[in-house]
Amino acid sequence: MEKIVKGLETRLIHAGEPEPRIGGAVSMPIFQSSTFEYGGQASYHDLKYIRLNNTPNHTALHQKLAAIENAPAALVAASGMAAISATLLAVLKSGDHLLAQNCLYGGTHNLLTDDFRDLGITFDFIDGDNPASWRGQIRPNTRAIYVEAISNPLLEVADLKAAVQFARAHGLVSMIDNTCASPVNFRPSEIGFDLSLHSATKYLNGHDDIVAGAVIGRADLVRAVTLKLNHLGGSLDPHACFLLHRGIKTLAVRVRYQNESALRIARFLEQHRQVARVNYPGLETHRQHARARELFDGFGGLMSFELAGGVAAAERFVAGVTIPTCAPSLGGVDTLIVLPARTSHAGMSAEDRARIGISDGLIRLSVGLESTDDLIEDLDRALGER
Numbered sequence: 001m002e003k004i005v006k007g008l009e010t011r012l013i014h015a016g017e018p019e020p021r022i023g024g025a026v027s028m029p030i031f032q033s034s035t036f037e038y039g040g041q042a043s044y045h046d047l048k049y050i051r052l053n054n055t056p057n058h059t060a061l062h063q064k065l066a067a068i069e070n071a072p073a074a075l076v077a078a079s080g081m082a083a084i085s086a087t088l089l090a091v092l093k094s095g096d097h098l099l100a101q102n103c104l105y106g107g108t109h110n111l112l113t114d115d116f117r118d119l120g121i122t123f124d125f126i127d128g129d130n131p132a133s134w135r136g137q138i139r140p141n142t143r144a145i146y147v148e149a150i151s152n153p154l155l156e157v158a159d160l161k162a163a164v165q166f167a168r169a170h171g172l173v174s175m176i177d178n179t180c181a182s183p184v185n186f187r188p189s190e191i192g193f194d195l196s197l198h199s200a201t202k203y204l205n206g207h208d209d210i211v212a213g214a215v216i217g218r219a220d221l222v223r224a225v226t227l228k229l230n231h232l233g234g235s236l237d238p239h240a241c242f243l244l245h246r247g248i249k250t251l252a253v254r255v256r257y258q259n260e261s262a263l264r265i266a267r268f269l270e271q272h273r274q275v276a277r278v279n280y281p282g283l284e285t286h287r288q289h290a291r292a293r294e295l296f297d298g299f300g301g302l303m304s305f306e307l308a309g310g311v312a313a314a315e316r317f318v319a320g321v322t323i324p325t326c327a328p329s330l331g332g333v334d335t336l337i338v339l340p341a342r343t344s345h346a347g348m349s350a351e352d353r354a355r356i357g358i359s360d361g362l363i364r365l366s367v368g369l370e371s372t373d374d375l376i377e378d379l380d381r382a383l384g385e386r
């Protein structure tokens, strides 16, 4: 009888698993072999070799990732930036133009501002909240539109449905960085995005112990990205594949707990008199809360906020908390806290940060799996120390 693999929780655990199990092993074994016996493949890209991202550990992950976002195909990569850079370079060539949301993850922002010029690729930043303005920025050589599901670190939710419609109307490839929402809360291909990108380092793996990336979406585009990645060399090591595979199995329980915990913490911070502003799409006061409710099944574990006392207060607060570790990255089991202007967005110029609203005192909190009560007590105590 065929296995029932419908619900997301079942797909996370069973999709892509070898049938029958290899040697009876319930967990996917690690194939620590760089190369595999020649099987008569006609194309270089189909030879089994770790750099070509097609060993049994890779293909199992590809099937699992495609299944959890209800998409036709997927690819893993050596990091989120390997996935993002290979995707952009597969879709855009010298002379092409890109429309990109104006508040991007710092690494993606730097890729566009520092490297694209040398490659002859131009871009314009668009206001994700104002689709009417996009038409004025499109050019005859525009090939793609790039947005983030929930922007990092300002937690903005662009008009994602409008981005898909705009791409279709103008023959563009629509791409979205879905890292901060995670497939539990949002599956971009369900609303028509061509490609969804992930730093799998974050929620997908969830344990802060590997760096990995993923590209999920239309089969022809995933194939094009695969060929590009094969040349660029950003493959994921089999041991990292194994850890990512293991991490993905618990994604739903982790993210649902993080959704609940983060909402309680955001509400606590919002009413605290030392807190000037909280950015969390689950709060009714968030500018795009109605849109976030319509698009997402939950709002994730990431938030950012500013204190009434500005940068000095933020520095004292970050030094004063005891549970969160002051470290970049997000989406793992440990709660992490940073000042983005000093870490994830330090590579961005001060003017660019100011333009998009990342103040020097902005604090980003990635809520992990600790007790919500303990976290609130810890944050409350650190807020009181002033």
Ligand code: PLP
Pocket (backbone or CB within 6 Å): 079, 080, 081, 082, 105, 107, 152, 177, 179, 180, 198, 199, 200, 201, 211, 212, 213, 329, 344
């Ligand atoms: N996209 C987002 C939203 C991120 O937060 C990050 C990393 O922080 C990346 C992409 C890049 O991922 P990686 O560090 O795995 O290369």
